[in-house]
Amino acid sequence: xxxxxxxxxxxxxxxxxxxxxxxxxxxxxxxxxxxxxxxxxxxxxxxxxxxxxxxxxxxxxxxxxxxxxxxxxxxxxxxxxxxxxxxxxxxxxxxxxxxxxxxxxxxxxxxxxxxxxxxxxxxxxxxxxxxxxxxxxxxxxxxxxxxxxxxxxxxxxxxxxxxxxxxxxxxxxxxxxxxxxxxxxxxxxxxxxxxxxxxxxxxxxx
Numbered sequence: 001x002x003x004x005x006x007x008x009x010x011x012x013x014x015x016x017x018x019x020x021x022x023x024x025x026x027x028x029x030x031x032x033x034x035x036x037x038x039x040x041x042x043x044x045x046x047x048x049x050x051x052x053x054x055x056x057x058x059x060x061x062x063x064x065x066x067x068x069x070x071x072x073x074x075x076x077x078x079x080x081x082x083x084x085x086x087x088x089x090x091x092x093x094x095x096x097x098x099x100x101x102x103x104x105x106x107x108x109x110x111x112x113x114x115x116x117x118x119x120x121x122x123x124x125x126x127x128x129x130x131x132x133x134x135x136x137x138x139x140x141x142x143x144x145x146x147x148x149x150x151x152x153x154x155x156x157x158x159x160x161x162x163x164x165x166x167x168x169x170x171x172x173x174x175x176x177x178x179x180x181x182x183x184x185x186x187x188x189x190x191x192x193x194x195x196x197x198x199x200x201x202x203x204x205x206x
Contacts, residue, residue, distance in 0.1 A: 016070075018043045018077070042077065042080040043077065045076075045080045046073060046076040046077040046080045049076050049080070050069065050072055050073045050076055053072060096130065096134055096140060096143075097127070097130050099140040100130055100133075100140050100143045100144050100147070103140060103141060103144035104144050104147060104148060107144065107171065108144065108148045108168060108171050108172070109167075109168070109171070110148060110151060110168070112126065114126070119151070119154070119155060120151060121151075126147075129143075129146070129147050129150070130143060130147075133146055133147075138188070139183045139184065140183075141183040141184050142183070142184050142185065142188050145172060145184060145188070145189070145192055146188070146192060148168070148171075148172050149172060149192040149193075149195055149196055151168075152165060152168050152169060152172065152196055152199075153195060153196060153199045155168075156196070156199045156200060156203050157199060157203055160203055160204070161200060161203075161204065169196060169200075172192065172193065172196065173193060
């Protein structure tokens with residue numbers, strides 16, 4: 001009974017903090033890379049934890065000192081958002097990144113270490129590309145093709161087409177073949193290859 005009263009009393013302030021704090025935070029990097037499910041789950045856990053904490057001083061106390069309850073909920077909301085991001089989303093992102101990195105190096109023969117390959121994006125920029133692809137629900141194969149496309153377009157723009165670039169172009173064009181066929185949508189395959197064709201036509205040597 002007491003817990004039910006605490007949860008009911010804590011709910012309006014929990015919603016208030018979610019709207020004013022958690023939602024705006026979810027628009028900022030790197031928190032924006034977290035899934036909607038994780039952000040909503042952090043709201044639920046913060047609300048439940050607040051409801052459990054209130055009886056330690058009584059609901060009546062927090063009715064008279066509402067600001068303390070808001071501070072507790074604010075603290076719990078931010079902490080649960082960070083922890084759930086680390087425990088739930090970040091391991092998935094790390095696995096996703098490793099798979100993409102493996103495909104870029106193995107399938108497309110692109111050295112992704114910018115210390116060795118200065119033409120490849122630096123670590124932070126590379127990470128942002130992976131985050132962006134994951135947010136729009138690209139498969140790892142689509143993400144690898146997406147980054148390979150951007151990389152090749154940059155090379156064509158700065159150097160034009162040469163045998164090395166043509167080899168990478170063939171590998172990208174063949175991404176739709178074999179066992180990866182079902183993991184790269186025809187829509188994205190068409191979009192990426194058309195982008196490369198546009199760069200080839202624009203920067204072709206006279």
